[in-house]
Amino acid sequence: MKPGGMAALVATVLVAGAVVHFVTRPEGNENTDRKARQVADRIGYPRGTDGNAYARSALEGNPDQKYFAVLEITDSPTDDPRKVRASLLFRVHDPGTSEAPPTFRLWEEDPVTACYRATFNYYGVTDGGPDRVRCPDGAKPVVPPPAQRTGVPENYLDAFRTILAALPATPAQDDVLAALRAGLPPVPVDEQTKLPWVEPRLDAFVRNGDVGVIAASGGQCLAGVRPAGGTAEAWYPPRVQTQPGEYGCSGQSALELYRVPPPK
Structure with a gap:
């Protein structure tokens, strides 16, 4: 190999790896990551009775599906407090500067739509989640059914x-x-x-x-x-x-x- 050939090869591999990482990384930014963490931490405890309960909690305070929507609800019933009992796939939209008044724009930020999967056990959101994932093609918001009221009737x-x-x-x-x-x-x-x-x-x-x-x-x-x-x-x-x-x-x-x- 010619002098400098090895260095060129290593540089090429590093650049290719960076390109692959850039291409395969799911969409999202600091704002969507922060929003996803806030939601997952808020609904993780007290624990939900099932996946629908976690979804209802996630949607509280997030009524506009344009900015936040639940896409999938999965139940994994278990008696082991350390194992996953439910998971949510949800979508977060950051409008960037597209909705900001022009007088307040210091720089332009493109709108970003990101998806996250959060899993929950007895103690809350697991593994430092939620994790940024690719948004499924054609996914539509899921609205969980209303909760049945609990309690002991007065009579x-x-x-x-x-x-x-x-x-x-x-x-x-x-x-x-x-x-x-x-x-x-x-x-x-x-x-x-x-x-x-x-x-x-x-x-x-x-x-x-x-x-x-x-x-x-x-x-x-x-x-x-x-x-x-x-x-x-x-x-x-x-x-x-x-x-x-x-x-x-x-x-x-x-x-x-x-x-x-x-x-x-």
Whole structure:
């Protein structure tokens, strides 16, 4: 090889590599990167119940699909808090100086449309994401369905007392649950979304004639007890008592909380 040939070859390879990197790098700039990170960090925690929940959170405050749009929603249900549970592909548009008043233009910036994929586990957005990716050809915005309302309906309180009072003296746990399902009123329909509320989770526990029941949904916990030979009671325990790591919200915890003074 002639003198200088090796240096020329290395320079050519470096230039070619730079060209390939430039050509293959997905569209985007500092503004779109910053917007994508802000959205992903904001919606990462508290965790969403599913991909639609993350998408609804992402669209809050971003109503104009010209500037921000969700393109794909993927669910990956898992009980492992470290594994991906959902992912979003979304599009961010930076208008550059095209929409700025001429008097405020110090220099011209072209409009940029960029796409990002963000994955989420129990703790939030994963792997330092979101990652800039190529926008799919012909992709159209996806609007997630409205969320069903969660919570325990108010009329469950009196229904708990009535159902517990009507139980036989020594019911079986399965009989208590069956009585709850048969006697509780239907969940209401949300006037705004026209969707029924999410059915609350029910649980029952029987011990030496004492009966404890709960209905839980959306962070609310309704507890009911009927002590052996006693009067049926129902109440909403304070959140500090029913949260994970404390008594929790279960039929057994209802009996335990019945004998615990409420926090001051």
